[in-house]
Amino acid sequence: MRTSFATTLLAGAALALVGGLAGGPAGAPAAWAQAAGAGISGDVVKIGILNDQSGPYADFGGKGSVAAAQMAIADFGGTVLGKKIELVSADHQNKPDIGVSVARQWFDAEGVDMIGELTTSSVALAVQELAKERGKVDIVVGAATSRLTGDACSPTGFHWAYDTYSLSRGTGGAVVQSGGKTWYFLTADYAFGHQLEKDTGEFVKAAGGKVVGSVRHPLNTADFSSFLLQAQSSGAQVIGLANAGTDTTNAIKQAAEFGITQGGQKLAGLLFTLTDAHALGLPTAQGLTLTEGFYWDRTDESRAWSQRYFEKMQRMPNMIQAATYSSVLHYLKAVQAAGTDEGKAVAAKMKELPVKDVFVGENGGKVRADGRMTHDMYLFEVKKPSDSKKPWDYYTLVRTIPGDEAFLPLDKSACPLVKG
Numbered sequence: 001m002r003t004s005f006a007t008t009l010l011a012g013a014a015l016a017l018v019g020g021l022a023g024g025p026a027g028a029p030a031a032w033a034q035a036a037g038a039g040i041s042g043d044v045v046k047i048g049i050l051n052d053q054s055g056p057y058a059d060f061g062g063k064g065s066v067a068a069a070q071m072a073i074a075d076f077g078g079t080v081l082g083k084k085i086e087l088v089s090a091d092h093q094n095k096p097d098i099g100v101s102v103a104r105q106w107f108d109a110e111g112v113d114m115i116g117e118l119t120t121s122s123v124a125l126a127v128q129e130l131a132k133e134r135g136k137v138d139i140v141v142g143a144a145t146s147r148l149t150g151d152a153c154s155p156t157g158f159h160w161a162y163d164t165y166s167l168s169r170g171t172g173g174a175v176v177q178s179g180g181k182t183w184y185f186l187t188a189d190y191a192f193g194h195q196l197e198k199d200t201g202e203f204v205k206a207a208g209g210k211v212v213g214s215v216r217h218p219l220n221t222a223d224f225s226s227f228l229l230q231a232q233s234s235g236a237q238v239i240g241l242a243n244a245g246t247d248t249t250n251a252i253k254q255a256a257e258f259g260i261t262q263g264g265q266k267l268a269g270l271l272f273t274l275t276d277a278h279a280l281g282l283p284t285a286q287g288l289t290l291t292e293g294f295y296w297d298r299t300d301e302s303r304a305w306s307q308r309y310f311e312k313m314q315r316m317p318n319m320i321q322a323a324t325y326s327s328v329l330h331y332l333k334a335v336q337a338a339g340t341d342e343g344k345a346v347a348a349k350m351k352e353l354p355v356k357d358v359f360v361g362e363n364g365g366k367v368r369a370d371g372r373m374t375h376d377m378y379l380f381e382v383k384k385p386s387d388s389k390k391p392w393d394y395y396t397l398v399r400t401i402p403g404d405e406a407f408l409p410l411d412k413s414a415c416p417l418v419k420g
Contacts (some may be wrong), residue, residue, distance in 0.1 A: 170291030
């Protein structure tokens, strides 16, 4: 099917080239660029951003991720190996059938070389399988399931910002250490929620805690009352919110109406971003513990890049948007290094090259054999309103979690690329 709802964006070479990335070796003849350019299919490198642009995750990534991808293309210089870089985007509406249909159209008829972002785990898993069949690169940013680099891994598939393991280790581990020993889960009823509940539950039990129960809710539900009442009646010290986007913010708002936290139970937002803190406001969100891979106000570099993003979107970026920038930039560096946009060759270069950009920060990142990009994660606490000194000043850094600790050790991966 034609993606009539797709937005096509041509990224021209409006900005100066960064570090000479779009050029050939110093002093090389013009023939070098022509020969290298012969490795670009259709004389264009085409990138697709496929995500939720109208549903519960529209602010989570959405058009903000499209804008971040545009920034990466512009910062790269607008061309690679002398060929134009083109960006397309579409709304998969959180439906795997729509996501796969769009991806198939892009790969088979429109010459798309890489599909990125892919918020919603069920969509990401389906599209990654299709990309594997087509020998195309996919870079998942917004989806969380750790299966993407586990049993469902792909030679051309990558997972960039975070996953259910890193969230569970960060937020789940911190809450247990602070005394939250008994848990009840409020879980989004699809692949992401199931995996997040499973991973967090394992951390809770390993730390000496106990899972007393769980309830599953439909994606994008408006009424959490029955689910929250079940969680409240469980008597658990902690209600783990294994959901995201508006599902998380609605659950937190309605929990306040039921007086759940006032009654002594603690809410743990297992996937909670800057966007959610902004939507809730500090009076409601204050005190929440969360794990993110990026915060706009952490370093001079992150502040400078985020200000550029703010000028485009009139809001600060969260980790999904910053990681989309990172993933597109790294992909283009790999195309440059490989001298082609052929999927397997680019994937090999992506694993070979170090990741260096504003998202991964001063310690950088690396891409493992299973496609997992490891980088530092950060445990934050949402500030009290009285502690916030400027717009978007929402987080206090509690702990930096080194990349080697934040993600599942490679020797424990279920990925056949590792086991084989």
